Amino acid sequence: MKKKDITITEIASLSGVNISTVSRAINHPEMVAEKTRQKVMYYVRKYDYKPNLFAQGLQTKKSRIVALVVPNFSNLSFANISKGVQERLNLSDYSIVIFNSHEDELLERRICKEIAKLHIDGVIFASGSSLIPPIDLLPEDTAKLFIDRDGSDINVDSLIFDFAGGLDKAVKHLKVRNHRKIALIAGDISSYTGQEKVLTFKKALQKHELPLHPNCIVDTLWSAKEGWNATEKLLSMEEAPTAIIAATDTLALGAIGAAASREYKIPEEISIVGFNNEPGSECFNPPLTTMKFSDYGIGNDAATLILKRIYQPDSELITTKYSLEIIERNTVGNARNY
């Protein structure tokens, strides 16, 4: 298959028209006589003409590529999000490329530079890492969107989860089952968003008239191992909590493992609730009770929104909040009465 790609010039001479007419027939069909258009498109299809992205980009400064930047693959809701983005984008003949920053600040900066270099039209940052993405490294006219991080103060569209609402539901769910000492494995709280999570948790406890015990909010990164370690810490306290809320299912996976390894019966002796309903959490041992959002839907919305921002850079700033619903499985039980 050495046959090199067919160019607009060749299509033009085949159709017996000028190259600019071919260009118009493709990009602005309404500017071309129906008959000419037909003729041109016939050859376009026959030879499967594809515009050369380099040439097109050189001219238009657009690549028709959107990037999705994720901090890791461990938070498996990213898989569904990416699928949602993918399918929506394909509908509009855009491509999606994924970058994994591996929760590394330097790498994230590097990625932004690459994105700039590739003249990518829009970037979706999926949260997880502690930092505000270095969007200053991106051209101003690159569309930007945050998932799970509020960018309204820096003029970036955002799709955020109602973590507060979810936490409230989770706490309530636990309180009804007699839990009085609830701990939070918070993920990364070094950031502003992280701090907000802590605040949110405190408020939820307060609202439900539950005490906040010292050391019951533990700061971690995002791997299962981190969840394990946090749980070790929690369960070795003099009076261990009877329930643990983990900020992600992956964290909860580690929490379950650690609790079980200490011979805690789940959910009889310790209750655990996760967040995100990541693929696989229905298969944990035991299956995880978790807070679910529509990951695929969010991906879809994200793609729709970024396209809108690409086409209409000055349209109104959007911040959408997604609610979380509890999925009851087998990691929550009743706390023993005192």
Next chain:
Amino acid sequence: MKKKDITITEIASLSGVNISTVSRAINHPEMVAEKTRQKVMYYVRKYDYKPNLFAQGLQTKKSRIVALVVPNFSNLSFANISKGVQERLNLSDYSIVIFNSHEDELLERRICKEIAKLHIDGVIFASGSSLIPPIDLLPEDTAKLFIDRDGSDINVDSLIFDFAGGLDKAVKHLKVRNHRKIALIAGDISSYTGQEKVLTFKKALQKHELPLHPNCIVDTLWSAKEGWNATEKLLSMEEAPTAIIAATDTLALGAIGAAASREYKIPEEISIVGFNNEPGSECFNPPLTTMKFSDYGIGNDAATLILKRIYQPDSELITTKYSLEIIERNTVGNARNY
């Protein structure tokens, strides 16, 4: 930051030389007088000049981008592989973009077309899905590489795992512990590679003088849920196997969940071995005994190899096999004696 990128022309006039000299100073330093070069590079650095990829690509037909195509994010070894690829590539000033085919044949084809359109220089296909990647959709001069799939027959470099060797070790490990009835959750066996896996398993059993029981090889996809379902099937047999080998840790996660939900004690009543040592499997309940390869190392090698192929398209075809080592954790025990 509206300031548009600085171009080679501007650098040229700043340095008082012709643009072609600037181009040479950057791309072929040896062709330029040391002094001129210094002068040019001074301005290059001062204004952080970056060549325009579109213009460069239009000329050279190269993008300095390598794509990594994965079938899912569930097999978490992809995370480490991607990191290995990333870091090696960055060293050579190449970018990596990731595509997720979501185990969808159509999507995979679409992705290949996008890769062609983007004029990506090299593509690394990480296995998992059942099919041979549609590399015929890629230009002939795009470097290609398979991970975990043998492409030697179609002239593609491959990095493959010694699955046979790993399986042999796993079977032996189990046999020593008195297991006589061992089942395999095989992942997808509809493909050639899959069939080979089945054969391999049969051989391993034979070698260790173990019987192959009917229905003890189960064909699945790659999600945890699939592992769960397979295990349900296995454990509901009249005489259930005492040990299960799962082709990936994710599959094993489901296997553990299903076994536990049927009140099997792990590892006392059922032993489970995974493959790949995916991040998180050390935190399963109980922590998973699994077969490990150097995922980061493979990613690194993959990047090195694809770069070589890009620079020297006609260099000798390479097929490297990576061995697997067992990591003993807590999911394997002794089978009861009969």
Next chain:
DNA sequence: ATGAAAGCGCTAACAG
């Protein structure tokens, strides 16, 4: 060692 000039494939004025 350096400059001049052609051209990669495409889009978008500008004419007609």
Next chain:
DNA sequence: CTGTTAGCGCTTTCAT
């Protein structure tokens, strides 16, 4: 409605 033309920013002959 269509053709002509001028670049987009860069690399690479071909001269000098």
